[in-house]
Amino acid sequence: MSLADRIRNPALHSRIMSAEQAAALIPHGANVGMSGFTGAGYPKALPQALARRIEALHAAGEQFRIGLWTGASTAPELDGALAKVDGIEKRLPFQSDPICRQKINSGQMHFTDMHLSHVAQHAWFGFLGHLDVAVIEVVGILPDGRLIPSMAVGNNKTWLDLADKVIIEVNTLQPEALEGMHDVYYGTDLPPHRKPIPLVQPNDRIGEPYLRCDPDKIVAIVGAHQADRNTTFAAPDAISQRIAGHIIEFFQHEVKLGRLPAHLLPLQSGVGNVANAVLAGLNDGPFTGLTGFTKVLQDGMLDLLRSGKMVSASATSISLSTAALADFTANLDFYRQRIVLRPQEISNHPELVRRLGVIAMNAMIEADIYGNVNSTHTMGSNMMNGIGGSGDYARNGYLSIFVTPSLAKGGTISSIVPMVSHVDHTEHDVQIIVTEHGLADLRGLSPRQRAQLIIDRCAHPDYRDALRDYTERAWRDGPGRHTPHLLDEALAWHTRYLQTGSMQTAPAA
């Protein structure tokens, strides 16, 4: 189907132009809100054209940088292309692109790491500055000008409402049959005029399937015919399978004790291989009638829907491997009945996460012996991706579970440390920590009790003695015994790694 066929409003055909022409409509210094969430539904042609323009301008000695706001991570064609030409002054609220990351960590790009549920409202409140341009990928435009969203809703509603100018990128490779899968809630308002959000089941539809857009703001429509990032997942390895096994055993235990319903509660699952392995484990496990209330629907959750173990899933984005995407596209009628895609302010909303009692499962970089979690920084200074939605779910959910392999970098890094080098989730928000060695249930425990459990159950055996030694000396010699620490040694594991390449006292053989 051609680009023109996808634009069912004839009056808008006059605004079709090349990506180069559209990119020329974005001025230096503009704040640009683009679509895109976890490598799905991001514009592809326009950002690459903009990157070429910036490169040419820089070569000509001209300044050109933008503020780039999205839903979450995008892909090389967007973050990568713009970061490579030093076209981004400030990035928010999340990224995972290697070039973008390098520019952030070398101090060449500002990055504002935000809870994903906060972004839309902070933009509305005026806390992030003025939004000049929106660049939104869609799969089509209705006769009345409304937009059929693509594989991610993200912050698109907010960008379309707030921006002065709108550039629409119609991606003819994205299936038009996505139409009807989305649920865009227009009932949010600014305080003091807010009302309860009328969602009580994970798959409730409370909005409309299209994005509204003032046609007068549309300054350009560009075509694209290009696939999303389509991350491939590694088959679950032994470590991921063991982590998944601990979680499923824990769920069974909780159901037996009456602390979880038989069909569990809506599942939120972070991004990546370990999260995917947990979902794969659930697909082989005893639970049925599952639901999902998450930010990104990946292969693991799609498998659960296909097998019938999961009856519905709510998300803001669908990010699949190429194989899973083929299944998804071939069976869109099946999935449309089971998947709802919402704006991220709804998929991650504290009100809804708490009401539904979401089971939050998120990956982390490291945890400390007292249960504080670092999700974002390596060695205290370098940004990995961002906090994403983990805080929205962990703080407000029924259960907050954090998972990681116990070792990283070939055993030179322990994921359990005396003190994390950066805190994203405090001891108050972390209930369950899981590594391949076991699960520490921290609910209701004091810091000292937590330390014992985390070391015994989760730390890798190679590091347990050193952790116990620290804990005992901190108890004996530290300034206090509520959260005993030796502050001159608390971060020594990290400095040792930076100096010697290993957290172990004697470098790994």
Add this chain to the structure above:
Amino acid sequence: MSLADRIRNPALHSRIMSAEQAAALIPHGANVGMSGFTGAGYPKALPQALARRIEALHAAGEQFRIGLWTGASTAPELDGALAKVDGIEKRLPFQSDPICRQKINSGQMHFTDMHLSHVAQHAWFGFLGHLDVAVIEVVGILPDGRLIPSMAVGNNKTWLDLADKVIIEVNTLQPEALEGMHDVYYGTDLPPHRKPIPLVQPNDRIGEPYLRCDPDKIVAIVGAHQADRNTTFAAPDAISQRIAGHIIEFFQHEVKLGRLPAHLLPLQSGVGNVANAVLAGLNDGPFTGLTGFTKVLQDGMLDLLRSGKMVSASATSISLSTAALADFTANLDFYRQRIVLRPQEISNHPELVRRLGVIAMNAMIEADIYGNVNSTHTMGSNMMNGIGGSGDYARNGYLSIFVTPSLAKGGTISSIVPMVSHVDHTEHDVQIIVTEHGLADLRGLSPRQRAQLIIDRCAHPDYRDALRDYTERAWRDGPGRHTPHLLDEALAWHTRYLQTGSMQTAPAA
């Protein structure tokens, strides 16, 4: 009015007994949920009788300790008395008693520090263990057995519903005219059965004015005739007044830019002298039609209600100085029309704090140059009081403001440090930091931008050069430039204080 007059259900008169007799009904090892929030509405006779019993049992060589759950802090008659006799095995979710604190920090008592909005639901979920006994102060009992709450609602509803046995303490010194001020919401449920909470204005009444209680569970009724803790506030000093001035100037600026409505948004104010000074400043300031949606109503907010600057206040507790209490008691009809006291799961509920757009103002111990806040620990190890409700409001509110004088302990401690020694509020949840020197507006900024503002605006001049020196060296020599840190030096200010008595390189003269 006599105790018997306060118990309008004649069948319950038979359960009146001495505090000693009632204390004997609590077994060793029990989890006991007591009323009390910020030194208000806590039982007074029973805990002291229990402490005497424990002391006698310990003297006789018998073990006796309880798990003690409350709303928030209590007073010497409860926390102090029970901690003094080593009668508490585990305390949650908050405390501020000197003896209790000493036992926690010497490792003799476990303490679980929790978000105050989490406590009731975690008890309901079964995450905290079984609740054996509830001990609740009330001002009276209705003919049908329902209870008239006292000066704090806290977690009383939950304790009464969950406990096997209930001990009621009727405090005849608390005014019966409190009747009608409370609003106890019984619409909460467990997931997956939760519904939206139908509160859209801070002073909406959505429940009933009484606590339900199964009369068959009441094993004892004891009398008390004793005042609450009644903290006296210091008159605002110059430092507090300067902090208040910066906040009010900021509010005016935000109203002018259209980022705050003319009557602001519902105010939440933490506990203590600085918070009180901010409210005193508002009472002298230009704003009218204010509302409060907070956890504790203290003198400052009472003054705002009396002056008419504030039209209504919602809280879970009223904690006043003796002078303010006299005014409150003498004018209860006036205040009953303007104050709503709710369970703390409602006063602090993320759903409501976000919907209403609360302006959260909380005190802190220290902040670091990147905007992470420590609200609970001194020197990383010792517990001060607990996180309380600060996280509930800061994460979910419209604005999150943290305040502190720039110096502590006669200038030997800087409240702005390279890295906080404990994190309670991460960089993602901290928007505004205020000291007497100025206000740093961190909204939308990257870590490096935050560091510059916090040092320039908030740090004490005596420490600014050292902070700038650290920041510059971390930029130059650190492992990364997103959040530049020198991990072997990040906590050196704290260790220097522990070793020399001052964070300054050359000890203060």
